[in-house]
Amino acid sequence: MLNALATPRPAQAAEAGAPDARRPATQTFLTHAARSKAFHGFVNPPIYRGSTVLFDTMDDLVHGRGEFTYGRKGNPSTRALEGAWTELAGAAGTILCGSGLAAITTALLSVARAGDHLLVVDTVYGPVRALCDGLLERFGVAVSYFPPDPGADFEQAFRDNTVAVYLESPGSLTMEIQDVPGLAAIAHARGACVLMDNTWSTPILFDAHATGVDISIEAGTKYLGGASDLLLGVASANSAYWPRLQDTHRMMGCIAGPEDVFLALRGFRTLDLRIRESGKRALEIAHWLRSRPGVRAVLHPALEQSPGHGYWKRDYHGASGLFSVILDPVSRQSLARMLDGLRLFGMGYSWGGFESLVTPIDHDLVRTAKPWPHTGPTLRLYIGLEDVDDLKQDLSDGFARLAGKP
Numbered sequence: 001m002l003n004a005l006a007t008p009r010p011a012q013a014a015e016a017g018a019p020d021a022r023r024p025a026t027q028t029f030l031t032h033a034a035r036s037k038a039f040h041g042f043v044n045p046p047i048y049r050g051s052t053v054l055f056d057t058m059d060d061l062v063h064g065r066g067e068f069t070y071g072r073k074g075n076p077s078t079r080a081l082e083g084a085w086t087e088l089a090g091a092a093g094t095i096l097c098g099s100g101l102a103a104i105t106t107a108l109l110s111v112a113r114a115g116d117h118l119l120v121v122d123t124v125y126g127p128v129r130a131l132c133d134g135l136l137e138r139f140g141v142a143v144s145y146f147p148p149d150p151g152a153d154f155e156q157a158f159r160d161n162t163v164a165v166y167l168e169s170p171g172s173l174t175m176e177i178q179d180v181p182g183l184a185a186i187a188h189a190r191g192a193c194v195l196m197d198n199t200w201s202t203p204i205l206f207d208a209h210a211t212g213v214d215i216s217i218e219a220g221t222k223y224l225g226g227a228s229d230l231l232l233g234v235a236s237a238n239s240a241y242w243p244r245l246q247d248t249h250r251m252m253g254c255i256a257g258p259e260d261v262f263l264a265l266r267g268f269r270t271l272d273l274r275i276r277e278s279g280k281r282a283l284e285i286a287h288w289l290r291s292r293p294g295v296r297a298v299l300h301p302a303l304e305q306s307p308g309h310g311y312w313k314r315d316y317h318g319a320s321g322l323f324s325v326i327l328d329p330v331s332r333q334s335l336a337r338m339l340d341g342l343r344l345f346g347m348g349y350s351w352g353g354f355e356s357l358v359t360p361i362d363h364d365l366v367r368t369a370k371p372w373p374h375t376g377p378t379l380r381l382y383i384g385l386e387d388v389d390d391l392k393q394d395l396s397d398g399f400a401r402l403a404g405k406p
């Protein structure tokens with residue numbers, strides 16, 4: 001049964017000399033991955049609920065024989081998504097956790113031990129900074145932060161005990177694209193592991209493993225789930241790091257529930273379409289915002305002025321739907337008037353669903369390696385699947401309230 005779940009992507013069959021040499025497009029792979037005859041012809045792997053897995057004989061139990069032996073160690077639902085993601089990401093294996101943060105924690109604990117040092121990008125997702133400065137420091141792991149585009153200073157940041165470099169591109173809230181292959185090459189020359197938060201791109205828009213990343217992590221909560229109705233973490237590793245990632249995941253037991261995994265596999269089918277469509281709408285709105293009075297800068301990797309745009313052009317296959325805008329300085333009340341009155345843009349955390357969102361981000365912006373130089377209020381926008389003209393109208397009305405017009 002598991003062999004059926006792990007059906008090789010036709011591209012692999014082609015490499016093995018099979019007659020059909022045409023590599024299937026990503027959308028075809030997403031549509032057909034993780035299907036199995038074991039499910040009686042039903043199209044999708046069902047939700048397997050269960051803790052106990054019964055063994056036929058004492059001998060089987062003692063030797064842990066069988067594809068599945070205990071609920072925490074996986075079931076056909078989780079195996080289906082893990083296998084499909086591993087293929088999509090070009091990895092050796094994938095773990096699933098109950099949240100993005102849990103996957104990041106598991107990944108970091110798989111490479112660090114007491115006495116080690118980690119280099120973490122300054123633009124890291126806030127809760128990861130809390131994990132590093134709180135839990136990891138408490139367990140004897142030293143962490144220091146480097147700017148997203150560190151230049152020649154990057155080599156100097158390494159210590160004798162630096163075991164890993166943690167990247168996030170684009171940076172959280174401020175959207176700097178990093179030179180992932182360049183930084184990875186330097187890290188590897190020093191024997192350090194390269195981890196990256198690839199949530200913004202997913203493997204659809206950025207081939208993290210092919211670009212030098214050893215462990216790539218995603219909040220499946222965002223685009224993979226795609227409907228704001230689940231939390232999930234996904235971490236994939238290359239063959240060098242897969243054994244320790246899998247071991248750490250097993251030791252910690254921080255798994256994902258089968259229902260969320262089932263929903264995420266639904267999201268997987270339409271991931272390419274949704275991320276590209278949301279990205280297309282976001283880019284249109286980013287261009288439109290750039291020319292508006294009251295907007296100081298638009299931080300969107302596909303715009304030339306955005307930091308790291310050259311790396312984006314070189315390494316990425318597109319842009320997703322999340323970006324930020326710096327406004328001219330305004331009073332807090334004016335900003336609240338603008339945001340409180342929005343009809344379509346919801347105000348709240350997370351992103352990657354159908355609906356557009358806005359959050360003011362200044363209070364969340366922590367930078368310790370290099371101060372954030374801008375003074376105007378900054379908004380993070382996520383563009384969903386609503387009609388673009390409707391979204392522009394909602395923002396236009398918001399700008400009118402910001403300028404004090406009735």
Ligand SMILES: *Cc1c(COP(=O)(O)O)cnc(C)c1O
Pocket residue numbers: 098099100101102125172197199200218219220221222231232233350
């Ligand atoms: C949301 C998010 C996370 C954390 O995911 P959770 O599922 O909320 O724990 C990590 N990284 C990035 C970039 C995110 O946007």
